[in-house]
Structures are given as structure tokens and as C-alpha cells.
Amino acid sequence: MKIAVIGTGYVGLVSGTCFAEMGNKVTCVDIDSTKIENLKKSILPIFEPGLEPMVKKNIERNTLQFTTDINEALTDAEIVFIAVGTPMGDDGSADLQYVLEVAKNIGTFMQKRLVIVDKSTVPVGTADKVKATIQKELDKRGVNLAFDMVSNPEFLKEGAAINDFMKPDRVVIGYESKEALKKMKQLYSPFCMSHERFIAMDIRSAEMTKYAANAMLATKISFMNEIANICEKVGADANQVRIGIGSDNRIGYSFIYPGCGYGGSCFPKDVKALKKIAEDHNYTPKLITSVEEVNNAQKLVISEKIVKKYGTDLTGKVFAVWGLAFKPGTDDMREAPAIYIIKELVKRGAKIQAYDPKAMEEAQLFYLKDVENLAYSNSKYDTLNNADAMLLLTEWKEFRSPDFEEIKKQLKTPVIFDGRNQYNIFNLEEKGFEYYQIGKADRN
Ligand code: NAD
8 A cells, every 4th residue: 555654753653664564655754854864864763673674674675765745745645644743732732733734734735535544642533623624725725635534543662663563452443434444454454463453433532542541551650659659658568569469460460560650752741631631621630630640749759769868958969870761662751750850869969970771862962951960971880980879760671680799889889779670679788788669668
């Protein structure tokens, strides 16, 4: 099939490349000309495991191309995906300016009947707005062209995006026309050989499914973090409680790790947007509001533990930070807990020496660019030099089983604050460390 994907970020690039991998002919479009020029040379704007060789291979076999010209991309296409960002607006709602700009461009340039698929995460009712925007442009041109609207929210996880896209748990399709549904089934059939994975529904339910899924996952995280905070007060161990509750398969083990809060490009903005959607419809979403409040507080639990130990004035203290990305496997730093923790410590006078295997450039260029007293190191052990304590903030594999003797040798004092509860199996207290984790009362 011939496909145009508008917006070549995490979602657009992964989707376009995976569609191409299955033999479709894909044109990816972006307004960022540097990004497109680099992609033509197989230079990727993001780090995503396995993506680069797949892009390269599909460029070589002519199934994947890149352009800044939406008109060119629409010429051949039968299906057009909208995969641009829907960032958080000032009032917490999803900002639809990019989606509607693309809709306008589609209306301006389309020459034949198209299936228009919204893959961006958008509030319920957006498909109607996209439709109206396209129709308005067609009317302006005085052309009479039919088109089919589809909602196809994306569930991939950064860091595992290729696998998630190639073998999805489910493909959700919101549709109006049977013809469009048939096309979507055809497109996705190689990705979901078993049919339960292809879930068709009305468009509004599909739009809502994405928000409900992310809000559910965020709720599990905030629930467990709240339990962890109570555990600390009552002398229980959240790690053991996690194992205790996860064994019930109605609860399950996934997404119940206590930690320093969720971040990333999706959960924070989607929870906020769902809250706004509910409020706009005169419903007060109490649970979702609390999920967000718990998470905002959780991002500061590690810095609170530090203040409790060293006092409110951290002048002269040096902290080694392992991990900046919001989770392992990505260079994405959007809403990463590390941003909040580092800023809080620096505000109190501390110096930070940080290392992340992939996210340091993002941090330097954008998310921590104006932060003073922050230095970057070439390796995890280099951060420790002259530091008062080490903080683990992202559970990259290379941090999971470090050489604790080396850590002890390099740190000024053997103190670890573990924001991801990775080291509680190593009996660090027996190894001579002061060890702080989430959800277990500090012994010190
Ligand atoms: P992103 O910011 O990485 O990429 C968006 C791209 O769209 C950018 O490259 C930007 O230059 C481009 N763009 C903006 N306006 C454009 C226009 N008019 N024409 C062409 N290109 C344009 O965003 P993302 O992370 O890929 O997210 C895209 C959507 O998918 C969002 O709604 C997001 O919530 C959703 N989503 C993201 C993820 C994820 O893990 N990142 C997962 C599921 C769903």
C-alpha cells in the first residue's frame, strides 16, 4: 500500500519505517528540514534500539523516503497518517495546533479520495475537528472530494518501539466507513496475524482508549508510589509488598515498581489532558487528579531524603547522578524525574556530576541547559569522583549490577540514594554503604 506519514518524530518515524519493513511504500514528511535531510542519509534524530538499520535498509530498497513537501507525499498515497505532536497546552489540554495545521495542508493538497488516520494522541472529538478543517479547505478550493476519517491511537513504548509496533498487543481502529476499515485491516494484517489483536470500534471510543490506557498505567504507578510512601511510615518494605500483591494475577507485576515518579512525553501530558477533557464536560475527575498530584510529589522524594540527611543548605555538597532519561532505552528527557531532582538540589547549592548513556546531549541542549553547577561525565564511575553520594535515577542495564567496591573507593562517603530500587538485593549496608531507597524506612 502507498502511505504518507506526516510528522517524523518517535511515532511517525517508527510507524513509517515498520510499514515500509512490511513492504508498503512509505513517504515520511516533516517540517523540520534538517531532520529530513539527515534522515535521507540514515542519520536519526532519536535513539531507538533497532531503528537505524531498519531505516537504512528501507531507504536502500526504496520502500521508505523522506520529504518536507506534503504535496509530494500525498500524490501517490492511499492512506495518510497524522503523527505530529500534541504537547500540553497552557491550560493542560492537548495543543491541537499541529494536528489541525496538517489537516489544513491535507485539505489544500489532496487530489483523490484518501483514508486519513489520526495516530497522534488527541482528545475525544478531534476527528470531527480534523474532518471539518479538511472540508473547509476543500470547499475553498471548490473541489468535491470524499475522504474517510480513522482514529488509530499508538501504544508503542520508547525503547521497545520496534517490537511493540511489529508485534502489537492490539491495534485499535476507530472508523466510520467500512471501506476504510477494510483498508486498515489489510494494512495491519501482517502485524497481527491473530484477529483478536485488531480491535475496531467507533472513533470517539478509539480516541478515549488511548487516554484511558495511559491513565490506567499512570494510576498503577502512583498507587504503588503511595503504598511505598505509607510503607516507609509504618516500617514495611514496599519491595516485598510489590511481590506480595503482584502474585495475584488480577493485579499482576507490571507497572507496580515503586520509584521516583513517572515522566516521559506521554503519561504526564495525557493524564493532564484527560483531566481537562473531563472538566470541559463538567465532570470532576477525582482519581485522575490524585494520580497527577501523587506523581508530582514523588518526583521530589529523593531530594527530600537528601535534605533530611544533609540539611536544607546543600552548599559544598557534590552528588553523582546516574541516569537522566525518563526511562532506560531512550534519550527522551521530557518530564524526566531527573530534571526536577537535579534542579531542586542545585537550587539548594549542591553540585551535580551526571552521566547517562544516551540522554546527555538532550539534557545539555534543552532540558538542563541553563542549570549551573552541573557537569557531565564520560562514564558512570567518573561521576563519583569527590562526590558525597550517588543517586540512581534511571535503571539503565549498565547501572544494574555495578562494581560496588569501585563506587565505594571513588565516593567521598559511601552513600547511595536509589530512586529505582535497583540495589536492594545487594545487601549494601553489609557492604558498608548508607543505602536509601523508595518505600522502605531509612535505617540511618
Ligand atoms: P515528536 O515531537 O517526537 O514528533 C512530532 C514531529 O512532528 C516533529 O518531528 C515535528 O517537527 C513534526 N511536525 C510538527 N508539525 C508538523 C507539520 N505541520 N507537518 C509535518 N510535520 C510536523 O512527537 P511523538 O513523540 O512522535 O508523538 C506524536 C504523537 O504520538 C503525540 O500525540 C504523542 O502523544 C503520541 N504518542 C507518542 C508516543 C511516544 O512514546 N513518543 C507513544 C504513543 C503516542
